[in-house]
Amino acid sequence: MSRQPSERPSGGLSINRIVAVLIKEFIQLTRDRLTYAMILVMPIAQLMLFGYAINGDPRDLPTAVYVQDQGPMARSTLAALANSGYFRIVRQATSPAELDDAIARGQVQFALTIPADFSRRVVRGDGAQILVEADATDPAATGGAIAALANLPQVALTRDLVGAVARPAAPPFEVIVHRRYNPEAITAYNIVPGLLGVILSMTLVMMTALGVTREYERGTMESLLATPARPIEVMIGKLTPYVVVGLIQTVVILTLARALFAVPMAGGWLALSLGVTLFIIGSLSLGFLISTLARTQLQAMQMSFFYIMPSILLSGFMFPFRGMPAWAQAIGGVIPVTHFLRVVRGAMLKGLGLAEMWTSLSALGLFVVAITGLAMARYRTTLD
Amino acid sequence: MTLAVDVTGLNKSFGAHHVVQDLAIQIETGKITGFLGPNGSGKTTTLRMLCGLLTPDSGEGRVLGLDFRKDAEAVKRQTGYMTQRFSLYEDLSIAENLDFVARVHELDRRRERVRDSLDRLGLTARKTQLAGSLSGGWKQRLALAAAILHDPKLLLLDEPTAGVDPKARREFWDEIHGLSAGGMTVMVSTHYMDEAERCHDIAYIAYGKLIARGTAEAVIDQSGLVTFRAEGPGADRLARDLATKPGVVMAAPFGAALHVSGVDRAALDAAIAPYRRPPLVWTEVQPTLEDVFIRLMSGAEDTFQ
Incomplete structure (x- = not known):
């Protein structure tokens, strides 16, 4: 019996019609090669990248020490510190000022001071102390290490203290911990300034990438290119409104950070302004560059995500930067958000200025120059 | 010249x-x-x-x-260029689109030009309407107005x-x-x-x-095409038969009538001879431009395939 389409009941669900749509959808999916690639590359790349890179309990944190006591007990204490796995001694400071500078610039996560009378006081049982200062900007980065410090006095001197001085009841010395920059370990102090970088990237990169791609997709670029407008004129004209958008976002986020979360504003306004400006321009240029590579708004969206995901996960925004393995830190180092976060947190929480943060600021400058140059080279005045 | x-x-x-x-x-x-x-x-x-x-x-x-x-x-x-696809900004109003074109061409008397253009289009009353909401015919008129705003x-x-x-279309061509x-x-x-x-x-x-x-x-003259027109009951049904006959370049129904064309008059005559009988009435006609183009198209294909 032949079944004519008209014989079928029109009200019910038709498997054939569902299959028809299904097949069409699969074919279209394979037509867009970028989407096809994203379906496979995205999960694999991100799993490998973030699965291995992200570590909520960072170890081997760079530590500077200022040791005034040359005795064996100080050496044992340092050895025990290193053996805990959380501390890696990278610097022997010769003055308290040097120690202070290293932690302020973010070169080290911890600064340890062992006073001159340390051994003597331990032997006498006279309240021996060591001082550990932590850069607690990101409470998550220091949490594990600080917890490990509690155990240090019990284990550090077991071999040195024998006989009469071995008193297992009371610990031989005390570890004083100073959490600097964020003494109450308030996560919002670290996250809120970081959000500035993430929000600016998300809106600015995506808005520009979509804005320009839309002109190609809708065909309006054809008219625009037929006018005497030059590429640089189009670029400046298209990006300037978004600079304003970025500045408004910055003001809103900073105002709310202060009003709602009481995030400290320690100063460093000049460095912060310069960082924000460079970052906004760089993000817009990146969006423009993406638009010269993407053919559709969907592709532009996917490429933007490809940039934004590592910006969130590898920049030190969500997870401690020092918790990542060296290769992941290297990747994080080329992500502009990483440097922007350092500038924002440095300025807001530590009050650092241009001099202390020139490396991150020049990294942002390099980002702007490189991306703008690439975008200009890619942009065509013709439809070729 | x-x-x-x-x-x-x-x-x-x-x-x-x-x-x-x-x-x-x-x-x-x-x-x-x-x-x-x-x-x-x-x-x-x-x-x-x-x-x-x-x-x-x-x-x-x-x-x-x-x-x-x-x-x-x-x-x-x-030069003014009007694209095949509507390429003005659909999310800008009619006036905003014209204003943009005037600015990007750095035209003097910008407001005046835009106003005149709107008047000519008869769109002054609807100038704040979004271009995307216009019908096909109006979009096309607006696109033309934008393409000639700078007097190319x-x-x-x-x-x-x-x-x-x-x-x-008629109005467009008058313009x-x-x-x-x-x-x-x-x-x-x-x-x-x-x-x-x-x-x-x-x-x-x-x-x-x-x-x-x-x-x-x-x-049409250069094409050297000879065209006969057959009228009468069932004339249009003969297209398929005639198209395969030697000497016939093409046979195409025109409503109830049939156009049969060829370049060799003798061969064409021979091909249609069997069909020259009542009730069909055959007349020689001037080939239309369409006849010529279909001939050119098939000729070109022969050359390039």
């Missing part, structure tokens, strides 16, 4: 696809030239090369007296009337003739035969090559 467009040896390839091949074309100032040819024959590519939107692989010549490759910027300033000397129109109703009368040179690509006949001149290209050139009458 001055030439607004005088280019030779125009070539353009996209990958392995040679879209425009050694094209040479001259267009007289103030004339309306119809650009015809099958889909994918290189019409749009040629127009885009002339207005600097595409870089030709090779070719030289002058557009508006300027070297069209070296002085592409200067050519752009004096050369106007390039890429299938401007696709999907537009007959009345709007084009008005512009031409004012000295503007117009190049218009189209698939409509009635529009081709409204042009002063025709250029027919197929597979990237210029096949025929001249007035509509000249193109």
